[in-house]
Amino acid sequence: MYIKNMPRQIRIEYPGAHYHVFARGERKDNIFFHNEDYLKFLEKLKENLEKYNVNCLAYALMPNHYHLYLITNEANISKFMQSLNSSYTNWIKAKRDIVGHLFQGRYKAILVDKEEYSDVVIDYIHFNPVKAGFKKLPWQYKWSSCKYYTDKTQDLSFLNIEFILSKYSDNLNISKDKYKQNLVNKENYDLPHRNLFKGIALAGEKYKKEINKLITNQKEDIDLPSTKMNKKRGAEFYISLIKNHFNISEKDIFNKKYNNKFRKYFTYLTKKYSRLTNIEIAVYLKIRPESVSNLYTRIKEEIEGKKEYKADMRKIKCEITRSDP
Template sequence: MARPLRIEYENAFYHVIARGERRDVIFTCPADKDKFLIKLGETAEKYRLLVHAYVLMDNHYHLLVETPYANLSRAMHYLNASYGNWFRHKYDIVGSVFQGRYKAILVEKDEYLKVLSAYIHLNPVRAGIVEEPSKYEYGSCRFYALKSKKPDFLRVDDLLGMFHGNKSEYGRFLKGYSEHGTEIDSELIYGKNSLLGSEGFLRSVFKKVKDTGGSIDDREQPDVRDMSLVNADDIMEIMLVEMRIAEDVIWKRKRGNVYRKLLIYGLWRHTANSLKQIGDIMKMDYAAVSAMVRIFKKEITENKASRQLAERLAGEVMKRRIRKT
């Protein structure tokens, strides 16, 4: 399998996840987590990383980091190698500590910083370790929600600025997720093809790569190239013109309207739009969009007519991409 594409540029923002080999533990005791935080601080200082959030679980960790110097790969290699070597020596083990390469999702910072921080900080709550995320010692939440002295490497101003600098307001924001058991949709966390942001953001990323002499290998990440070419207007035009579906039929809010479901599925499958953005287009909650996509994906496997519609749409999308290249 081809490796995920690494896109690096100055001031890029990433959600980074690293897991233990075979999902084994990478932190066996609090002392291990303390050592990792020391290593994280060293890495942030050496590579000038801005760390906005973190959480350390027993077999994986999450980071939200910003790279003023376009050096994520070097920084992450240093962090994982440094901690991995220490861990192997301490426990006298042979082999990899981490499961392959870390995963890094390139993120549109201003749009997704709040929801990503909630996802990261609520990890120990979802795992049943604590009831309140601010009580978890090995996450950055307590430095956002409580009057605790933060480590030097942690930058809290950007996120707190979205809550008027009010820690209590941020605490209430998290409480809204934890008390109501609200699940954060995975697409709002992992995006598509390790890219999370609006269509405009993805187009700008694509342009940065080209302008700096970089390249996007279609064999590695075909959808990165695809997403730069097809937008919501294209999907709507294909359905209206090539597929000859009446506009009022598409938009009709009727139970079981296969054409409305096709439009939602097409926006999800063939464009860079997030579930939230599709919800804005369709005037729906993003959770309802997610449910509609799941329903139509199931229909494609079970219903010949739905499958033929999806295949026709995919074929017309491909023709349009070819014409645009």
């Protein structure tokens, strides 16, 4: 299991993980322009699925973005996605004479609780073209996997449809009929993304516990998602956190003795992960507001460079993450 260090999102990787992955064009510009482009992306997708031992359960390729449902048999979603996006980017930029970035930032990878949310996510992916107004029925859209779930004459070698269809019947044709009827009867095809667990997963209660264990046992540094930067993360929150973690007093935190690491941690956390202004932070540190930014820059370099500081900060970040609902 690995937890990747990336801005604004913890990325958990482990064998057997399910992901809803999506990526959008720069400035919401198109990433597909002609039928040939969609076909090339599917070709690249197939190549990388085989190369990295990843299963694809569903996809929807829209003009300016795409959705994938993936299962990684190894802890390698980052390597897979980097290879997929870069290989397609290199091809399309050469083919269409595109200058600059193709994709808008990094792709998003949301962990999916396979027991409670796999059906929901795959239905959402299949309804994406309907929601965008391209077709009235999801299986009518050419560049999604839905037709392979509903049409008895359609098959795609690299697509794993059995994971979902086996829930309906042992007979594939019957399963396709039942799945199609499920789509016909479906009234709501939105994802509960506002209820993401820790900003990274669609999870039931059991899976939430598993994610907390993965975060606790992580071996690499993590960054906190932007959702942590809210008004609840004020000075008192970080004072209490540092006091309890190190079993010290508030006086110990703000002692101006040379090289006081607790004071450094307070400065780093409030400056980076709260909405406190320099003036507000300065009141606690008893320094001039204009000195806060320079102090933070120096402390940031120390924390990211010293093993002791990095280890302490990693544990503190894990405590913050575990404490979130």
